[in-house]
Amino acid sequence: MENSNDNLVIRQLESSDFDDMMEVWTKAELKHTPSPEDYKQRFENEIQNPNIHYVGAEVDGRIVGLMITTSDGRKGWLNRLAVLPEYQRRGLAEKMMLESERILKEKGINVFACLIYEDNDMSIPLVYKLGYKGHEKVVYFSKRLNKHKKTGNTGDCNSDKN
Numbered sequence: 001m002e003n004s005n006d007n008l009v010i011r012q013l014e015s016s017d018f019d020d021m022m023e024v025w026t027k028a029e030l031k032h033t034p035s036p037e038d039y040k041q042r043f044e045n046e047i048q049n050p051n052i053h054y055v056g057a058e059v060d061g062r063i064v065g066l067m068i069t070t071s072d073g074r075k076g077w078l079n080r081l082a083v084l085p086e087y088q089r090r091g092l093a094e095k096m097m098l099e100s101e102r103i104l105k106e107k108g109i110n111v112f113a114c115l116i117y118e119d120n121d122m123s124i125p126l127v128y129k130l131g132y133k134g135h136e137k138v139v140y141f142s143k144r145l146n147k148h149k150k151t152g153n154t155g156d157c158n159s160d161k162n
Helices: 015-027 038-048 093-105 123-127
Strands: 008-012 052-059 061-070 076-083
Touching: 008 038, 008 093, 015 038, 015 052, 015 061, 015 093, 038 052, 052 093, 076 093, 093 123
Parallel strands: none
Antiparallel strands: 008 052, 052 061, 061 076
């Protein structure tokens, strides 16, 4: 495979991209990939929400990377960044992050944040490169109210720990 991004399009994902999105998350070995059965309706609802943007990297008509960008009106979050292994280290993640930042800036949001596992050796250097600062003393807490009956998992991940 050539190392070119000539046919790269960064765009918002649509309903028809769901299967490709799940494939990217699975093949990129994203931690806590939701099951398609649990996530399909949530995805359909979220792509209609003006504060949630699924940003995708498409090469030759195939979704090869994606991330979720959300905002609360004050802060923007860049989440669940994943790129197919054969397309990693080509600048796609950086392009998607910059597009996500552009979307947030258009909304008047000037604070961007992301949560990254400490063992993610590809994402951490990228966010530093883009000017993000780490906050080592911040502890992440969450409370999940909607557990799925089939798996006992939340819609966000396959673990009750997150």
